[in-house]
Amino acid sequence: MSLMKKEAQEAPQVVARFLAQNRGALSELGARLRTHPPSVILTAARGSSDHAATYFKYLVEILLGVPCASVGASVASVWHSKLKLNNAVCVTISQSGQSPDILALQEAARKAGALTIALVNQPDSPAQKGADFFLPLSAGPEKSVAATKSFIASLVAGAAIAGHWADDKALLDALENLPARLEEAAKIQWPSFVTGAAKAQSLYVLGRGPGLAIANECALKMKETCGLHAEALSFAEVMHGPLELVRPGFPVLAFSPNDASRSAAHDVLARIRSIGAEVHAVEDGGMEFVGAGHAMLDPISMVQSAYLNVEALAQKLGRNPDHPKQLSKVTETV
Template identity: 60%
Template sequence: MSLMATEAAEAPEAVARFLDRNASALIELGQRLRRSSPPVILTSARGSSDHAAGFFKYFCEIVEGVPCASLGASVVSVYGGRLKARGAMCLTISQSGQSPDVLAVQEAAREAGALSVALVNVADSPAARNADICLALHAGDERSVAATKSFIVSCAAAAAIVAHWSKDADLLAAVARLPETLKAAAGLRWPGFGAFAAESSSMFVLGRGTGFPMALEAALKLKETCAIHAEAYSVAEVMHGPWELMEEGFPVLVLSPDDAARANTAEAVAKMRAAGADVRVVGGGLPFAPSGHPLLDPLSMIQTGYLEIEMLARGLGRDPDRPRLLRKVTETL
């Protein structure tokens, strides 16, 4: 078994550990956000962590109605831009907590008057030390280049922050159940997915709402572990320019939780199939473990997806832990 598979399977336990060890801090952060009522949320992250930031964005905007934007790190680290962020919150998400560009945004936001909150797996990293509030992920060592459990814990943390901020009882309950939901998801398989994806040199991965960041994450993992050119789009956005690529047999993976966009997604899937595309739908043919809250369901989907992609990589003769050109820590400016 690869490190990627081992570490992905550890995600349920890691989420339980995060929720237990940060229980008081989450309550206090929720209270602080209700008192300060930030008019905008900024995020600073790269790679998979930026997809977790996107998951947080949808929760902020759907549940709290507060705009949330991912800052271009180079705005500060390369172009020397000065932020105006008084009263905002800046959330830094990083497995290593040491990428220079992410740290530059964190520091610039603090200097501009934003509350700095960090989600980091390395508790003694610069990002952890420089934050006003640090919620350690407690995901444990992650040695595979392909981040899995640290991403899932980051997303669980993002949902937990909004749940405590909003005091949404249904969301709080679903977050508390996440360890058992993820454990169930880790035991599921997507029939036929391996053969479907293995024959693809290029494919789409689609989602909407909180499913879109998970589509981005799945596409990234297909690229970095399987060398499959997978591109992620919103189900709505793919109907524009990317639609021209639809042809007979074109492979499309769709993440479709039972949320407010489900009917629209079903209509889009029907149009793709009418155009000849080979469409596989998680939540309609491919199983997932329901979380009890539609906004959290895509996190359950990526738990299953990680293990499917790991098996696909090995089936293609690739080592999912050691991509040809990638390293575990990428330091960019």
């Protein structure tokens, strides 16, 4: 068994542990955000962590109406710009908590007056030490280059922050039940997708809103572990220039949770199917997925299944998903 598969299968236990260990801190943070609501949120993250930040962005904007944006870390680490962040929150998301540019942005945000929150897996990291609030992801050691369980923990952390801030009982109740749902999601197989993608040179991965974060992450994992060119797009953006590249047989993996975006997503998929594309839609009535008990959490159960099917795709292509040729576990950018 690859480390990627083993670690992805640990995600349900990681989620249960994160929620148990951070229950008090999440309640305190939610109360702080309700009594001192920020006017804007910025996120500091790279790679998979930035995809988790995208998921958090959509939850905060949908549930609370507060703008949330990923700020280029280089404005602090390279250009040394002075940020203006009164009444702002900065959320750092990182597996290692060590990348110099992310740390520079976190420190610049703190000096500019922002409340800083760190979601980090590595204990005693510099990111933890520079934050006002620290929520350990509690994923344990992650040895595969392709992050899986720490990413799912980051998604849950973002959902928990949004849920406690909004005092959304339905979302918080669904989070408590999520580990059991993820256990089921880890059993899902998508053989038609694995077979089709194994023959492809390129494919699209589609999503929208919280589902776009999962599309971004799944495309990255196919690049990392399968050496396959996979481009993530929103259902809206694919209808512009990218649609021209779709041909008969062109593979498309689509994440379509049962949320407000679903009707428009179906219209897009109908157009893509009319061209003759090979569409693999993860949705009710499509490729199997396990509902998470709340539409905002469905993308988390979807990525749990996706990780294991991408791992199967890498194996089918004869690649070792734990050892990409050009990558290392910790990437420290400036």
